[in-house]
Amino acid sequence: MLKINRQSLKLDFRELAPEAIPGEATALLDKGGRMIYASAVDMGVQGIQINYYFCFDHQEPYRHTILRAYLDRENPVVQSITPITSQADWSERELIEFLGVRVEGHPNPTHLWLPLNWEDMYLGGRPEADHETERINASPPVKLPKENIVTLPMSAIPYGPYHPAFIESNYLKMSVEDEVVKKADLKLGFNHRSVIKLMERRDYYKDIFLSERICGLCNSHHVLTFVKAVEDLAGVEAPPKAQLARTLLCEMERIQSHLMAIGLIGDLTGFRTMLMHSLRVREDMQDGLEAISGQRVTHGLITIGGIRRDITASQADFVLSKLKAMKKSVPELFDQCLSNDVLVGRLKDVGVLTRENAIKLGAIGPTARASGHRIDVRKNSPYAAYEEVDWDIVSEKSGDSLARLKVKMGEVLMSMHICEQCCDRIKALSGPILAKVKEMPCAEAVAKTEPPRGELLYHVASNGTNTPDFVRIRVPTFLNAHIMLRLIQGGWVGDVPAIIGSIDPCFSCTDRVTIIKKDEQSVVDVRTLGGRRCSTPPG
């Protein structure tokens, strides 16, 4: 009989004075902690609450330390810890932009999410009357915003092939000298949907469907993490069959997501046949997902306390038959890809992330594992039924794009192995699939899972009602895209797609290039080079 232990994380909330945060963070990092995220919540009278999340992957699996400080709402100031650990970089820029916290000593406090003319829109050039009407000055910036690579006078050059399946619009700008990328910067926030804010207004059961729609490729993981946090709050545990079903669903999702990513690496490096073939192979998994959940993308199967619909033996058999077919086609596809010298040559020794750097920059997921840093939430703090099935972490040593591709390939095969075990057990198991939630006490919970791209964290606080008090989400791309920028800098322009593809961010398509004249160190407007004027305004 399957036995699943209670799997909630051990949280250690430590409340400090804001000044004490850098010192305490240094101490935790020296003890082998890893900074996961920093978030802030406006708590009203109490002030702005800042949380710094630390975990201890290999030392104490479930232990998490959360440093917490309350800042004055009128004058929220906190010392930056980015100089101590660059993993805090984007988190702190998020604090600056979303909560108006002044992070002192941040090395690069530029706009990451908000529009570049934000100061003009709201703070600076806004007449007093507009405060009442809440009107926004949406005209393009009159003067260029602060010195920022994104705002340098540049022109639009569609850079490299991209896949329209990427809906999230990120905006990558690179300063290029000859063929070498000197500086790269990313602008996010074009598609900001304020999901975490919407979640605060809806009840927990509606939030499930909202969190499912955060990401198309790892939607079950988003639901599972949210649901795990809520289950911790409510003190319920999903029955074994539901845990197995969740594991099955998540692994199937990993298979399809990785196959998509593998194909996209091919596509981005100009080998579109590989994308077509991997999508063809992936279709089997999509059929399997459709069979057990009813939908190809948003499965809507996981709910608080278990799963919503039972997975029958015939459905499990269907998935098994699909897996059997994939056992033949997937290794064949991988062999074909890896025996293609052009593809391998394109990826080998490109964008090398050493193990030291992976640990220092806080790499997670396949990106970390390709550099020989064996972290995986499924092993470090196991959830669902991962302790019950036979599997191992897939890792590579070399840390280049090829290694990241190989890790993804290895994980597809490993996930298929896990899926088979889950299907076999689900067939043999009968029993309840849903545990009832009785009450929702005032508490906070943090839950983590390992989606295809790395570690995902949800922090849910309940205030005893049917809606959460606040929800904070750290998605895997948040850390990995930061690393991606580092890898791009100093590499060849031609290698950029290979690096982007191998990191596999949820990334889209507005890429722009600047040319810096070699000797003069000045920026050249590409519009003056081509003869045809480009209609896109700078910025």
Added chain:
Amino acid sequence: MLEKLKASGELIANFFKRPVTVKESFGFVAEAFRWLPRRNDDLCTGCGACVERCSSGATSITDRGDTRVVSIDGLRCIFCGRCAEVCPEKALELTLEDAPPAQGSDPTARVSLSRGAEEPRPTVDTVLKLQRCSVCGEVMPVTEKYLDAIKERTLRNLKPETAAIVEKDMERYLKTCINCRRVHSLEWDTHPRKFI
């Protein structure tokens, strides 16, 4: 020469083969596949539980005059099935078909993603009658059917002899608007505690 012959042979053979593409949409319908919910008009009492829980705001209640329309907007529905889960009357069921398009439109029209007002939006409507107050005749914001269902459910849980006593009072209590209830509560002695 031989290769060329082979190739042309294959070419000719392909002329007479069936296309290799297969019908995708609805060629394979999974057991668990879900599409628009369908409401059984006979069972629905217009209680509004589905409106409360709908995860996308597709379900709505509109009271006009003395009718209540419970409807599902087919373009907003995400086919999650939450409404079917919570419906106390089990009146909803997720189906494999689109709901019929709104009246007067082309019946062959499929779900269109455009949100233009003139587009036929697939809707699932149930029209119910609202209760009028038995004293003043004002329209109350509950349906007749819902009150009947409540009454029946409450009486079912009582002992038959008690049920017989309270039935009439209960009928009068439920079918009176809140104002008239306040006015007549002393005179009628129909405090809800009495029924419990």
